[in-house]
Amino acid sequence: MNLLNVIATGLREIWAHKFRSLLTMLGIILGVSSLVAMSAMVKGLELGLKEGLAAMGGLEKIRVESQLDLPMHQRHLQDRVTGVTMPDVFALQQSAPLVHTVTPSVDLWGRGSRTVLAYKDKTARPFTFSGTWPSALEINEHVIEYGRMFNEVDNDLAHPVCVIGTGIRDQLFGDPDVTGQTVDPVGLTITINRQPFTIVGMFQHYEGEAARQERLARIAEQKKKSGPQRNDNPWSRAKGGNFAFRLKNNTVYIPLNTMLLNLQSGTNRMASANARLSTLYMKVKDIDLLETSLQQVRNVLMMTHGGLEDFAFRTDEDWASEITNTIRDARVSGGIIAAISLIVGGIGIANIMLASISERVREIGIRKSIGATTSDIFVQILVESVVLAMLGGLLGLGTSYALTNLVGKFAASDNSPVITLGAMAFAFAASVAVGIAAGLWPAMKASRLHPIQALKYD
Amino acid sequence: MPLVELRDIRKIYHLGGEEIRALDGVSLDIAEGEFCSIIGPSGSGKSTLMHILGCLDSPTSGTLKLDGLEIQNASQRQLAGIRNQKIGFVFQFFNLLPKLNVLQNVELPMVYSGFTRRQRRERALEALRQVELDNRSKHRPSQLSGGQQQRVAIARAIVNNPRLIFADEPTGNLDSHTGELILDMFRRFHREGRTIILVTHDPEIAAVTPRRIEIRDGKIAQNIDRRLAGLDRDLALAANI
Numbered sequence: 001m002n003l004l005n006v007i008a009t010g011l012r013e014i015w016a017h018k019f020r021s022l023l024t025m026l027g028i029i030l031g032v033s034s035l036v037a038m039s040a041m042v043k044g045l046e047l048g049l050k051e052g053l054a055a056m057g058g059l060e061k062i063r064v065e066s067q068l069d070l071p072m073h074q075r076h077l078q079d080r081v082t083g084v085t086m087p088d089v090f091a092l093q094q095s096a097p098l099v100h101t102v103t104p105s106v107d108l109w110g111r112g113s114r115t116v117l118a119y120k121d122k123t124a125r126p127f128t129f130s131g132t133w134p135s136a137l138e139i140n141e142h143v144i145e146y147g148r149m150f151n152e153v154d155n156d157l158a159h160p161v162c163v164i165g166t167g168i169r170d171q172l173f174g175d176p177d178v179t180g181q182t183v184d185p186v187g188l189t190i191t192i193n194r195q196p197f198t199i200v201g202m203f204q205h206y207e208g209e210a211a212r213q214e215r216l217a218r219i220a221e222q223k224k225k226s227g228p229q230r231n232d233n234p235w236s237r238a239k240g241g242n243f244a245f246r247l248k249n250n251t252v253y254i255p256l257n258t259m260l261l262n263l264q265s266g267t268n269r270m271a272s273a274n275a276r277l278s279t280l281y282m283k284v285k286d287i288d289l290l291e292t293s294l295q296q297v298r299n300v301l302m303m304t305h306g307g308l309e310d311f312a313f314r315t316d317e318d319w320a321s322e323i324t325n326t327i328r329d330a331r332v333s334g335g336i337i338a339a340i341s342l343i344v345g346g347i348g349i350a351n352i353m354l355a356s357i358s359e360r361v362r363e364i365g366i367r368k369s370i371g372a373t374t375s376d377i378f379v380q381i382l383v384e385s386v387v388l389a390m391l392g393g394l395l396g397l398g399t400s401y402a403l404t405n406l407v408g409k410f411a412a413s414d415n416s417p418v419i420t421l422g423a424m425a426f427a428f429a430a431s432v433a434v435g436i437a438a439g440l441w442p443a444m445k446a447s448r449l450h451p452i453q454a455l456k457y458d
Numbered sequence: 459m460p461l462v463e464l465r466d467i468r469k470i471y472h473l474g475g476e477e478i479r480a481l482d483g484v485s486l487d488i489a490e491g492e493f494c495s496i497i498g499p500s501g502s503g504k505s506t507l508m509h510i511l512g513c514l515d516s517p518t519s520g521t522l523k524l525d526g527l528e529i530q531n532a533s534q535r536q537l538a539g540i541r542n543q544k545i546g547f548v549f550q551f552f553n554l555l556p557k558l559n560v561l562q563n564v565e566l567p568m569v570y571s572g573f574t575r576r577q578r579r580e581r582a583l584e585a586l587r588q589v590e591l592d593n594r595s596k597h598r599p600s601q602l603s604g605g606q607q608q609r610v611a612i613a614r615a616i617v618n619n620p621r622l623i624f625a626d627e628p629t630g631n632l633d634s635h636t637g638e639l640i641l642d643m644f645r646r647f648h649r650e651g652r653t654i655i656l657v658t659h660d661p662e663i664a665a666v667t668p669r670r671i672e673i674r675d676g677k678i679a680q681n682i683d684r685r686l687a688g689l690d691r692d693l694a695l696a697a698n699i
Contacts, residue, residue: 002572005569012557013557016557362553363555365553366553366554366555367555367566367570368514368538368541369512369514369541369547369553370541370542370547370566370567370570370614371538371539371541371542371543371567371570371571371618372538372542372570373534373535373538373539373570374534374535374538375535376538376570451514452509452514452515455514455549455553
C-alpha cells in the first residue's frame, strides 16, 4: 500500500468526522500557535534588548572609571589616589595601540548632582550631562541631526556651547509629535545651572524599531482626526520606549574644558589639567581581542598610576550576557508552557485515535482478511494521527499570526513580537512529532487485532 | 497435485483451563477447479476449518499446503500476502466498508498488492461487470440491496484472481430468491474453472455443490463426492468428468 493511498485514506477518515477532528486538532492548533507566539515574543524582546545594547555603544566600548577605594593590599597608599586623569588619556593615546578614540568625560549627573536646564519658563533634568571631547559622538553612537557637534576649538577655548538630545528638546521646547511644530533649537540660548549656554547641535531621535513604527502609526492616526491634537491613546507611554533609548535621548554634552572651568570651579578641585575624570571611554579595535586590549590598557594605566589600582573597567559584556540569560530564561519558560499544551493536544489525538479504532475494529478485520498486513494497518493508523496533527499544525501556524498580534497589543510595545521562519518550522516539526507519538500506541493496538476476532466484533 | 492439502490438522483452544478441540485431526484434499461445501451444525468446527483454510488462523498442529506452499508455519506477513493473492472471501454480512463506494471497495485488495491506480480501476470495473454491477460503481454500499451488496463482495473476492474463493454462509442474510441468484453466480464461476469452497449449515445449499464435506465435533464425518458416487449425473457432466 503506497503512502499516497494511506494519506488519502487518512484524510477521508478525518473528513468523515469533521467536527470531531477539528476539536481534536484544537489542542495542536493552540500548542503550535502558542509556541510560535511565545518564540515571536522572545525574539522581539531579544531584538529590543540588543538594539538597546547597540545604541549604548556596543560591546567594543570600554569604560574606565575612577575607583577611589583601593584594594586591601594597597590601602596604606590611599592618600596617593588620583583617579583617572587627563595624563591617562594622553598615555593611552600614545601607548595602547589596541584601543582607539580615547575620550575623557566629566559627568555631572547621578546622585548628588542637581543639574537643571532652563529655557524661559521650562526646565529639564538630563539623564546624562557630560563635559567631553567631540569624539564622544563616535564612542556613544550619537548622530547629529541639527547643527553641529562642538569641536576642538570650542573645547580649547571652553566655549559655553552644548549639544542636546531630543528628550531635552521635548522638555524645553515641546515635543513636535504633540505640538505639531518642529523646533530647530540650534542658536537658542538656555541656561545650565544658571549659566548661559548656546545650543550648537541636536542629536537625532533615538528609538527602537518597534517604537518607531508605533510612533509613526500614532502620528498617522492623529492626522486623520480633526480638532485639537491630543494624545488619547491609553497604551502610549513615555517617548523612546526602551530605557536605553530614553537615556540616550536625554543627553547633554558640553566641551570638557567648559565643564571643568565653568561648572566645576565651584567644587574647587584640582586645576583642570590634572582634574579627576569621571570616565574614560575608548573602543577596542578588534572585539575578539577584548581581553588582550583590556590587559594592555591596564598595563598603561598601572604605569601612569604608579601601580595603584584606583581605576576599574566596565564593559558591556555583563550586559550582553545578561541579555543572553534573560532570553534563555524567557525561551525556556515559554517553551515549557507551549510544550505542555502540545502534549495535551497529543493526548487528545491519542484519545480520539483509540476511540476511532475501537469503532473500526470490523473495518480493520475486513482489511486484514483481504490481505492488509500488520504493518499496513499500523501505518494507516499512524498516518491518520500524523495527518491530523499536521493539519492542526498548519492551522496553528495560521492562527499564530492572530495570536501574536493579539499578544503584541497587550505586551510591552517597545518589544513587539517578531515571528521567525525558524520558529514556525520548529513548531510544525513539533506538531508532526506529537502526531507520531500520539499515534504509536493506537496504531500498535489496531495492527495487533486478530482478523477473526475483529471480523466477529460488532 | 491438489490445490489444498490438509494433513492431520488440529486446533486446540484453551478456555478457562478447559481444552477445546475445535479441529481434531482433519485431513483433506481439494483439487483445483472443485466446487465443494463444508457443512456442519454450529460448533462443529467448520468455521475454524474455514479460517485455517483461508489463512486467517494457524493450526495448533498438522500441515497445510496451499498451491504447493507449506503454510502452517508462515508468519503473519506471509499469511496476509497469501490472503491477498490467493484467497477471496465472501462473508455472510457482506463486510463492505461503508465509507467507500462500490468501486473503492472492490479495489481494496489491489490497494494492498501494489497495483497502479489505472490498473486497479480497470480490473475492479471488470470484476463488477462479472457480477453485473458495473453501473453502480459510484454508489455507497448502504444505497444497495442485500443481494447487490453481496455481489459487490463477490467482485471484491475475485478481483485479484485468487486460486481459492471462500464463501461463508453467503446466502444466510438474503431472501431465498436472491440467495438462489448468488448461488447461480458461484455455479457460473465454477464452470469458468474457479475453485470455490462454500461454508454453510444448510443442507439445501450444500446440495448444489458436487462435493460435500460434513464436519462434526472437529472431525470429518462424511466426505461425499457425488460425481464419483454417480449420484448426480448432471453435475458430473457439467464438471466434464
